[in-house]
Amino acid sequence: MKQQATILSAELSGFQALAESLPQDEISPLLGEIHALVEKTARLHQGKINRYTGDTFLVVFNASRKDHTGSVNAVNAAFELKDQLDSFIKDRKMDSSLTLKLGLATGDIIMGGFGKDEKTQETIMGEALVYANRICQFAGEGQILVDEKIREACKENIEFQVLEPIPIKGGETTLPIFELIVKKRKKLDLTKSSERKITSEMVGRIREAELIEGLIKNLVTAKGTVVNIVGKAGIGKSRLLAEIKEQPLFEGVVLLQGSASSIGKNLSYHPIISIFKSWAKITEDDSQSESAEKLEKEIRRVASAKVDEIYPFIATMMGLPLTGMHKERVDGIEGEALEKLILKNLRDLIVTSVKVTPLIIVIEDMHWADSSSITMLESLFKLSGSHRVMFINILRPGYKESGDYILKYLVDNLPGDHITINISPLANTESKELIDNLLQKARLPEEINEVIIKKTEGNPFFIEEVIRSFIDEGIVEIKDNHFRVTDKIHNAKIPETINDVILSRVDKLDEKTRELLNTASVIGRNFYYKVLEEATDTIEEMDERLEYLKDVQMISESKPKEEIEYLFKHALAQQLTYDSIIQQSRKDLHLKIARSIEKVFAENIQDYYGTLAYHYTKAENKEKTIHYLILAGDESMKSGASSEASSFYKDALNQMPESRKNN
CATH class of the missing domain: 1.10.8 (Helicase, Ruva Protein; domain 3)
Incomplete structure (x- = not known):
């Protein structure tokens, strides 16, 4: 089929010399990594890999005769490929002259399948392919050369240098060619308002909002329920909740909100602890003793008669130190007995507090919850049938061991005391x-x-x-x-x-702002300013760049200035930014983040054992991984989260060499 297209023809210059210097078993994996990098970049710019042949490859970009989309996408991909290959070499500290030669041309091609059955391949022929290959042959190392059609399509945004025309068709005629010099990338305006x-305003969702508002009114006068707000990423689950929270009826209830973490499968009681920290106004700057004091004060306020019984077990769950009679109350209790007493006292705290004021507990991203939190919530959910407490779980479908499990548990065990709201497009x-x-x-x-x-x-x-x-x-x-x-x-x-x-949108950011966003994505959806600052000490104007990212609504600020925390506006934006980072750079960033956390939170390092184990695992630092997995297991045991403790210890054993396991 005849169509208009832009063809990118590329050659990995210097690869043959590099391959001769490497052990035979390292050549194929290296080439595989480079091919993966090329494929990801092509896909990002709406291109399609048509052919790999060792150190050469072709990418096809569909082009319209009405606009220059194919040419623009191909040029952006060419710049990105050069940058990505440079980073690839730098990250691996390769002593290599490996570089790209690229030739681009736009024109008619014929694309179709040739061959039979499973051997059929999509093959292209035509003027654009011939010209792109010819231009690539004349490109020097690191050069991006294009034809006149591409130059015309991109001249407003790209600086070109006119080169000598190259011979084509056996020398009968010549083809004008141009070198891409630099993108006329607009300077990032860091002062934008x-x-x-x-x-x-919220569009649609009127029925869903009215349903939840009715349940809240019933909570105030009678009893609660469990509400599950379920939907795909970006469908508007959190927006629905945010809209309801603006209603006056929330003024008569206490709202406590926490969230599970995408890296938190083994972070013991993570969403529960985040709720308690918010409730007691515990900040990341608080020492352990200050955190303990704030927690005890808040428990005393709502359950003064039971504070000496309840506080030691809630503090233990949160990993806070105990002294005096509070320590004596918990000493010697461990394993299943400790878990049961933590749960009993948490139930007692909720039952006591809702006698005065109704309570709504919101957990976002429930699909990422750890197993100890899920087990605890199974019991807490039952309180809603006879007390003025409502649980609102926000989750995506398709997470069998967490979100889907909770939905099934509620159907089987609390059929009359829960409601699931599926958010439709x-x-x-x-x-x-x-x-x-x-x-x-x-x-x-x-x-x-x-x-x-x-x-x-x-x-x-x-x-x-x-x-x-x-x-x-x-x-x-x-x-x-x-x-x-x-x-x-x-x-x-x-x-x-x-x-x-x-x-x-990420690709259109200037290099330093994109680097900042990449680093933030490695920390997670939520990231503390102090950790990001420590991990990106080479990026200038960091504050201004963060303000710009807020302005373009890629991130938002989620906590007050004294402990500045940001979050990606959407979990999907964080995940896609993270996935777009090439593997070696991602590994290096995880190492930077781990070291930054160790430095910034040195005084409360025990709160971050699980997080550090995660980052050092991703950084492939085995010694540090094992070290923090064992410490995280120990902390989980102390806080009554035996399931997470077992998981941490198993992971540590799997990382250990056989000689160490025997010891």
Whole structure:
């Protein structure tokens, strides 16, 4: 089939010399890593690998005769490939002259399958392929050379140098070629105001909101229930809760909120502890004794008659030190007996407190909860049937051992005391309403609206990210504090998936801001300023860059200035940013983060044993991994989380050499 395309033809210059210097068994894995890097970069820029042949490869970018999307994507991919290969070599400290030679051309190609049955391959022929290969042959090491069509398509954003035309068709004629010098990347405006932020009132979800509000009214006068808000990433689960929290009826209840962590499968009681820290106003800067004092004071406030019984066990669960009679109360109790007493006293605390004021406990990202928390919650959920306590669990489907398990447990054991609300995609009319709300008075052409609605499939976060990408690219501009749709809208490229639009936005950041965001993604969805600062000491204007990332709504600030904490606006943005980092760089960043945590939280290091074990595991530092896995296991045993302790110890054994296991 004949079509227009941009072809990127590349050669790994210097690979043959490098291969001769390496052991035979290292060549294939090295080439495999480079191929994976190329494939990820091509996919990010809507390209498709057509052919690998040792140290050469071809990437095809679909191009339209109406716009220059294929050429722009190919050029962006070429720049990215060069940067990624340079980082790949640097990260591995390779003494190598390995570099890329790239030739790009746009034109007609014929693409089709050749061969029979399973041997059929998608093969391309045509002018663009011939020219791209020819241009690549004339490229020097590290050069990106393009034809005139690509130069015309990209001249507003790229600086080119005119080179001598190259002979083609047996020397009968010549082909003008140009070298890409540098992107005319706009200087990052670190002083941008919040006028570029997009917001909308909640669209749809009226039935779901009214249902939860009715349950809260019943909580105030009678009893609680367990509410599960279930939906895919970006569908609007947290937004629904945020909207309800703004209602006046919340003024008559106590709201406690925590969340599970994406790295927290073995972080004992993580969501429960996060709730208690928030309740007692414990900060990361507090020493253990200060944290213990704050916890005891808060328990005394709501359960003064039982504080000496309840406090020692809650403090033990949180890993806080005990002294005097409180220590005596817990000494000698361990294993299952300790777990039961922690649970009993937690139940007593809740029952006592709700006699005065109704309580709502919210746990976000329940699908990431650790097994000790899940076991504890199974018992706590039962309180909602006879006391004024409501649990709201926010989770994604498809997590068999956590979220799905909880949903099944509630169906089997509390059929009359729970409700599950499945959040559906927005209807087409609701998606259109959301687009209009985000752009205020500006309006997109109807055909663009239709494409957005079709591709985003009613996912509000996807819709918001598409609109943000329009602002990033100047398709929508800000004039007199209002959005205005420019003529560029007619050439707008709507990404096929939510992953594509997020990664495209990340790719458009300047190098240092992207490096900062990458480092933050390795820390996790939530990241403390102090840890990020320690891990990125070479990045200038860090505060301004964080403000810019807040302004473009990639991150937000989640805690007050005294213990500044940020979080990615969406868990998916953190995960995709993390996944886009090449493996060696990711490994190095995990090592940096681990060392930063050790330094920043030296006084409360025991709170981070599990986190440090995770980062050192990812950094492939076996000694440190084993060290922190054992310490994390010990802390879990002390806090009554035997399931997590067992998991930490097993992981430590798996990391140990046989000689050490025997000792």
